[in-house]
Amino acid sequence: MITNLLMSSLIEKYNTAVPRYTSYPAVPHWQREAPSQEAWLRTLNANISEHNEISVYIHLPFCENLCTYCGCNKRITKNHAVEMPYIDAVIQEWDIYLDSFETTPVIKELHLGGGTPTFFDPLELRRLISYITSSVEVAADHSFSFEAHPNSTTAEHLMELYDLGFKRLSIGVQDVSPKILKAINRHQTVEQVRVTTELAREIGYDSINYDIIYGLPFQTEEHIHQTMDLIDEMRPDRIAFYSYAHVPWKSKGQRAYDEKDLPMGTAKQHLKDVGEARLIDMGYLTIGMDHYALPTDQLYISYQAGQMHRNFMGYTDQYTRCMIGLGASSISDCWDMYIQNEKHVEDYQRIVSTGQLPIIKGHGLTKCESETRGYILQLICQGEVTIAAIESVSPDRYLGLIKDGLVSMKNDQIKVTETGQKFIRNICAAIDPKYIAQAEQQVFSKAI
Ligand SMILES: C[S@@+](CC[C@H](N)C(=O)[O-])C[C@H]1O[C@@H](n2cnc3c(N)ncnc32)[C@H](O)[C@@H]1O
Ligand code: SF4
Secondary structure, X not given: OOOHHHHHHHHHHHOOEOOOOOOOOOHHHOOOOOOOHHHHHHHHHHHHHHOOEEEEEEEEOEEOOOOOOOOOOOEEOOOHHHHHHHHHHHHHHHXXXXXXXXXXXXXXXXXXEEOOHHHOOHHHHHHHHHHHHHHOEEEEEEEEEEEEOOOOOOHHHHHHHHHOOEEEEEEEEEOOOHHHHHHOOOOOOHHHHHHHHHHHHHHOOOEEEEEEEEOOOOOOHHHHHXXXXXXXXXXXXXXXXXXXXXXXXXXXXHXXXXXXXXXXXXXXXXXXXXXXXXXXXXXXXXXXXXXXEOOOOHHHHHHHOOOOEEEOOEEEOOOOOEEEEEOOOOEEEOOOEEEEEOOOHHHHHHHHHOOOOOEEXXXXXXXXXXXXXXHHHHHHHHOEEEOHXXXXXXXXXXXXXXXXXXXXXXXXXXXXXXXXXXXHHHHHHOOOHHHHXXXXXXXXXXXX
16 A cells, blocks of 8 residues: 555656557657558458458547537537538448458447537438448447437437447546536536436446546546446446546637646546545446446456457457548557548548548558557556566666556566556556657646
């Protein structure tokens, strides 16, 4: 058990700007020129021919209202006439992939993210999903999920999507206090969260996740307790307990509040500690960065079995080598190469209407990058990695991590300690040659 004083000094030392490691290399380190469509499709197909199970991510960017804290790629509008042309464009983009496939892929995982997928009419969602799933194969043990905003998720959404094979949903709760919801301009009530959860359970969804954030403007320990009380009452299967990422140079909505009203450093870490202690007390178990699950949840079961994986959609129990991202701003990944789509909705639609993939950037991984990527995944998903991962990079940094009690060394393995879990991004950064080269530049959000 480490003392509060020691924890405070660790927080001070390690609260530096580090990547979130949703990808390796992180997007700011991708190559300057985007790969060509030919190069991307060739690399993708080579990988599908070896592992034909794929994941599909579909970005649905519209929201009716701007939540000021939001760091996602979204378009705010109340005009629902945007739905049909957007779905048409995603179908056109999928058609380009269909034309290129040399092996028929099998969809193992499909996720609707946003923006707000439930902004769309359930029948538009049906048109899109049924088009995609009927054009290729779908694995018998597939996992389909979507992000549900409690203020726009209707019984019809839940029923249509369940009928299309969705069994998991993630509800954006963030915080339950009216004061905080007002500060972040998020229009929803606790009752809407309860109703969405209960209805989903009645329909038969087998895993419900709540997204919660600590570090929001004006948030105090009391607010965290109120949110945890709701979790205790509803007992969702999984919790994503995110650190608020403050990136006002990128997400301009975040300029709506004063930085002095944000809990920072030890105050922010305290909010995390209070929330985490409550989650553990309620029977949730820690699984990797920011995530908690009940022992009955499939993600926890796969974590225990050392089979948990992480991709751009977050943690998953379904390993696929290739992920195709459809829609504006989506990222695709076939292990050897990443690409990202055009972010601006109209430009995205215009490009796909010409029969071209809307690739704006990407990165082909070198052998060394693939290796580092594998090591970082092991650290994040299993909490350990072989010593070989660090030998060529930064033995000195690791000696520091060992001295600070964040990792331990046994035989040929480096293991993240319980204290180290809180600093996992820093531990990954210590085996990241790119981070080491560019250390401390303000391109990433703070670790805590
Ligand atoms: C696309 S949003 C959620 C879907 C839906 N639009 C909603 O708001 O309910 C995905 C999640 O990202 C998280 N998120 C967004 N902005 C964030 C930020 N600045 N820091 C940390 N987490 C953030 C939130 O927890 C959010 O639920
Ligand atoms: S949090 Fe969700 S609803 Fe709010 S702006 Fe972001 S994507 Fe849209």
